[in-house]
Amino acid sequence: MKKVKYISMTVLLAAVLAACGDGNSDANDNASNQDDQASNTNNASTDSSYNTEPDENNQATENNDSINDDNSNDVVEENNNQENSDQENNDEQTAEADTEPMYEMDGPTVRPIDDADAEVVLLTIDDAPDNHGPEMASILQELDAGAIFFVNGHFIQSDEGKEQLQEIYDMGFEIGNHTMNHPNLSDLSEEEQYEEIVALNDLIEEVIGERPRFFRAPFGVNTDYSKELMEEEDMQWMNWTYGYDFDPDYMEKEALETIMVETELLTNGANLLMHDREFTMEALEGIVEGLREKGYEIVDPASIK
Ligand SMILES: [Zn+2]
Numbered sequence: 001m002k003k004v005k006y007i008s009m010t011v012l013l014a015a016v017l018a019a020c021g022d023g024n025s026d027a028n029d030n031a032s033n034q035d036d037q038a039s040n041t042n043n044a045s046t047d048s049s050y051n052t053e054p055d056e057n058n059q060a061t062e063n064n065d066s067i068n069d070d071n072s073n074d075v076v077e078e079n080n081n082q083e084n085s086d087q088e089n090n091d092e093q094t095a096e097a098d099t100e101p102m103y104e105m106d107g108p109t110v111r112p113i114d115d116a117d118a119e120v121v122l123l124t125i126d127d128a129p130d131n132h133g134p135e136m137a138s139i140l141q142e143l144d145a146g147a148i149f150f151v152n153g154h155f156i157q158s159d160e161g162k163e164q165l166q167e168i169y170d171m172g173f174e175i176g177n178h179t180m181n182h183p184n185l186s187d188l189s190e191e192e193q194y195e196e197i198v199a200l201n202d203l204i205e206e207v208i209g210e211r212p213r214f215f216r217a218p219f220g221v222n223t224d225y226s227k228e229l230m231e232e233e234d235m236q237w238m239n240w241t242y243g244y245d246f247d248p249d250y251m252e253k254e255a256l257e258t259i260m261v262e263t264e265l266l267t268n269g270a271n272l273l274m275h276d277r278e279f280t281m282e283a284l285e286g287i288v289e290g291l292r293e294k295g296y297e298i299v300d301p302a303s304i305k
Pocket of ligand 1: 126127178182
């Protein structure tokens with residue numbers, strides 16, 4: 001299962017602190033996102049040849065929620081009970097993954113809290129469950145790969161949609177909130193934003209008995225108000241590191257498999273955006289296997305604080 005790497009605590013803490021440092025640049029999501037994204041990626045690791053082009057190209061398309069500003073608000077939380085058990089017990093530690101947080105979010109990026117494996121990626125499936133959700137979940141389950149399914153309310157109004165949601169949840173996947181109707185939150189009043197987010201939390205809870213912990217804004221557009229709501233609702237918002245299945249060049253199994261694994265944006269803790277779509281479903285196994293061949297394990301969202 002997961003390899004545990006012993007990373008110097010000092011280095012790790014320094015990295016976390018540095019990452020938290022650039023806190024409050026929320027003022028203008030739309031304008032500042034490229035910078036924020038770049039800095040998130042740079043924090044993730046060494047390489048200087050970071051290139052935002054794929055996301056920039058995708059700005060045009062609908063789902064290209066490519067805005068990654070920082071998430072440091074969320075880092076504040078409860079924390080500090082990460083009694084990461086001792087290093088002799090790798091097995092036990094793996095077994096505890098479901099209960100003890102091993103990771104936390106730093107913007108869109110997944111960071112180990114203590115000595116968990118840093119070489120992981122987070123899989124996220126947006127706009128679910130739109131027909132392929134349960135099948136995607138079962139493919140991932142076969143591969144023993146966790147993921148967050150970010151759900152839209154308009155897909156779970158019908159009994160069939162609710163059943164699909166339940167099925168995905170029952171297979172052990174994290175259910176995230178992607179708004180009721182997939183609007184651009186910056187076009188909405190505060191009351192409307194509240195409805196989009198909180199009414200969906202209520203609806204999801206009605207179906208699966210649990211409120212989502214994670215939020216992803218449509219198009220990656222978070223507002224000051226939606227961020228306040230995150231705190232009130234005890235949720236974390238996250239954008240993503242990269243994704244390609246909304247780009248016409250990659251709406252096909254082989255091309256998508258390749259780019260998702262070969263992109264230079266793949267770094268430790270990368271947050272991978274995918275959607276509930278047929279070609280993405282077809283590419284899923286190849287993507288997971290390709291990531292693992294590159295040395296990345298798929299993080300279990302349940303292990304994220
Ligand atoms: Zn979406």
